[in-house]
Amino acid sequence: MDEIRKGLENVIALETSIAFIDGEQGILKYRGHDINDLSKLSYYEVSHLLVKGSLPDGRELEDYSNELKQERFIPSDAMAVLSSCNFNIEAMDALRTTISYLSHCDSDMNGNSSEENIRKGMRMIAKFPVIVAMFYRIKTGQEIVEADTSMSHGANFLYMLRGERPSDLEAEIIEKDFILSAEHELNPSTFASRLATSTLTDIYSAIIAGVCTLKGPLHGGARMAVMEMLDEVGSVENAGLYVADKVNLHEKLMGFGHRVYKTYDPRARIYKELARQIAAEKGDLSWFEIAESIEKAAFKEFVENKGKTIYPNVDFYSAVVYKYLEIPPKLATAVFAIGRISGWIAHCLEQYSDNRVIRPRAKFVEI
Ligand SMILES: CC(C)(COP(=O)(O)OP(=O)(O)OC[C@H]1O[C@@H](n2cnc3c(N)ncnc32)[C@H](O)[C@@H]1OP(=O)(O)O)[C@@H](O)C(=O)NCCC(=O)NCCS
Numbered sequence: 226m227d228e229i230r231k232g233l234e235n236v237i238a239l240e241t242s243i244a245f246i247d248g249e250q251g252i253l254k255y256r257g258h259d260i261n262d263l264s265k266l267s268y269y270e271v272s273h274l275l276v277k278g279s280l281p282d283g284r285e286l287e288d289y290s291n292e293l294k295q296e297r298f299i300p301s302d303a304m305a306v307l308s309s310c311n312f313n314i315e316a317m318d319a320l321r322t323t324i325s326y327l328s329h330c331d332s333d334m335n336g337n338s339s340e341e342n343i344r345k346g347m348r349m350i351a352k353f354p355v356i357v358a359m360f361y362r363i364k365t366g367q368e369i370v371e372a373d374t375s376m377s378h379g380a381n382f383l384y385m386l387r388g389e390r391p392s393d394l395e396a397e398i399i400e401k402d403f404i405l406s407a408e409h410e411l412n413p414s415t416f417a418s419r420l421a422t423s424t425l426t427d428i429y430s431a432i433i434a435g436v437c438t439l440k441g442p443l444h445g446g447a448r449m450a451v452m453e454m455l456d457e458v459g460s461v462e463n464a465g466l467y468v469a470d471k472v473n474l475h476e477k478l479m480g481f482g483h484r485v486y487k488t489y490d491p492r493a494r495i496y497k498e499l500a501r502q503i504a505a506e507k508g509d510l511s512w513f514e515i516a517e518s519i520e521k522a523a524f525k526e527f528v529e530n531k532g533k534t535i536y537p538n539v540d541f542y543s544a545v546v547y548k549y550l551e552i553p554p555k556l557a558t559a560v561f562a563i564g565r566i567s568g569w570i571a572h573c574l575e576q577y578s579d580n581r582v583i584r585p586r587a588k589f590v591e592i
Pocket of ligand 1: 232442443444445447476477478479480481482483484485533535538539540
């Protein structure tokens with residue numbers, strides 16, 4: 226009863242039918258479907274699976290996609306809020322502020338039925354990439370690019386960000402990125418969203434709690450940190466020394482280690498292959514090779530020398546993929562959020578449907 230598990234390690238806080246993780250075997254499933262199979266689908270199929278509970282048939286997918294595509298814009302007053310953001314910030318900060326304002330514009334804001342929450346959730350799924358792309362265009366003094374509703378979720382995001390159509394491989398890879406980022410059981414940001422939901426607050430507030438929590442460098446913020454690390458390492462030759470320095474200084478190596486996985490993160494394996502493919506298409510293996518050298522050096526230090534189960538996590542090779550997609554580091558965590566929003570929405574809906582306020586205890590200690 227009085228046992229304290231710091232960081233709530235291995236505490237089972239609730240039941241879910243959204244995600245299954247086997248941290249020893251390196252297995253991840255969304256609603257019973259293995260991540261390796263899901264990564265072959267489109268983001269909208271996987272989003273439908275998470276939000277609506279099942280993979281869509283042809284008609285359902287068309288309806289779901291059309292609804293989301295129609296929401297690929299933000300109203301002009303929300304645009305004004307986005308434009309007035311301080312641009313020396315991360316896209317996550319702009320996302321948090323703009324989503325908060327968007328809640329004021331939502332006609333369903335004051336309703337908390339399942340239908341209303343799904344509608345609000347779908348609006349956020351559609352608008353997250355629009356906000357991130359627009360933030361970047363405004364920040365860099367470039368014209369806003371209007372959404373193209375003929376494109377997939379991922380391809381349209383890259384198009385709005387860069388102002389030109391992505392290659393087929395880039396479009397495929399960003400869709401996979403969103404799928405791989407979409408859901409991961411009770412990770413800190415999902416837990417934050419569920420905790421907020423458990424007070425019966427509105428779904429925008431619950432999602433904002435998730436956004437705020439994902440930003441931290443021990444969670445989604447690690448992706449940005451890995452991108453900066455790749456720049457800092459700069460060459461294959463420097464990788465060994467860089468990793469050894471981190472170990473000697475007892476500093477964390479970003480993109481490595483996981484609370485649940487005690488083996489290779491299954492998402493990292495897929496991202497590694499995507500990084501290899503995009504590097505080959507770009508005809509520039511340098512970032513991939515630097516990352517592989519860091520991975521090899523880390524394996525030697527952590528696994529061989531210390532016998533620890535510290536392997537690359539989801540943020541390591543995804544950061545390499547972002548390098549090749551020319552996503553600036555200050556956007557990296559927000560791009561992660563574009564994928565994760567479907568998982569957050571699914572968890573909020575599950576929490577609303579069988580709620581009890583989440584309220585643990587603390588042990589008082591005299592100091
Ligand atoms: C993910 C993470 C927060 C999990 O934290 P946790 O379960 O609380 O694990 P701890 O931080 O207590 O680490 C356990 C041990 O492994 C070591 N460790 C874990 N991750 C490490 C890393 N990335 N680099 C170096 N050492 C690491 C810790 O120093 C600790 O060693 P000790 O027992 O000798 O003190 C942690 O691995 C981390 O900070 N990783 C880097 C940030 C990151 O990539 N986050 C994205 C997660 S998807």
